[in-house]
Amino acid sequence: EEFNSGFGSHTPMVLGQAKVVRYFPNYERTLNLAKTIIKDKLSVRSKADKVIDLSKDEKIEKIMRAETCEELHKIVGEDFWVATWCDSNAFEGKRLEGTRITCIQKPGRLGYDFAIRTPCTPARWSDFDEEMTSAWEALCNAYCGESYGSTELEALETVRDAILRMTYYWYNFMPLARGTAVTGFVVLLGLLLAANMEFTENIPKGLQVDWEAILNVEPGSFVGSVKSWLYPSLKINTSWRDHPDISSAFSTTGSVVAALSTYNDN
Incomplete structure (x- = not known):
């Protein structure tokens, strides 16, 4: 029932009245993206999922001048939401x-509460399943050609780009209520390492990789x-x-769970 x-x-x-320290740095970009989407669609959705038409009374012009979520809410006149989109790489012209x-x-x-909420309805799950399957196949094709086993960074650029594109769709899919961001980044690092590339630095201070994906509607922008x-x-x-090999080191599900549940304070 929850899934449906x-x-x-x-x-x-x-x-x-509180700013969430961890996520507030993304507030301005998210607000601007919301305004851009409203300008494009000329409408928003109410809490009851009804279309709220904003094409009249110069509301779009007022919305584009809004500088806070409070101002935006007052112009719309009620609680609302807008959906971002992701341009599909697998199906030309499709938006997820x-x-x-x-x-x-x-x-x-x-x-006001200003947030992002990611629904995982069956239809959306199906769309991202197809998109990520295609992204995985593109990655396999990129690495299993002339790039296979290469130890030259220049020869692996197509592979790197394919890894980032798949990561982009994972972050926008956001299938986990918590943990999507770290899971996606760990898989990204693992895929790079499997292709003989190790990330040796840290994520830049103040940057959240999942938000870079969420706030970019085009995968190429995220990759760039x-x-x-x-x-x-x-x-x-x-x-x-x-x-x-992992399967020989941890031969049972229980041993895998035990390994993942073990930590050391030292």
């Missing part, structure tokens, strides 16, 4: 539903943004070939 109704993650930037930017007034004078700091920090590393 579209359960998903909820990530607030503003909660009433990204995340939903929501603006909800709290009772009294307690401010991330590669600017990721690619210069990649070094060739083939040491993983000397490690034992």
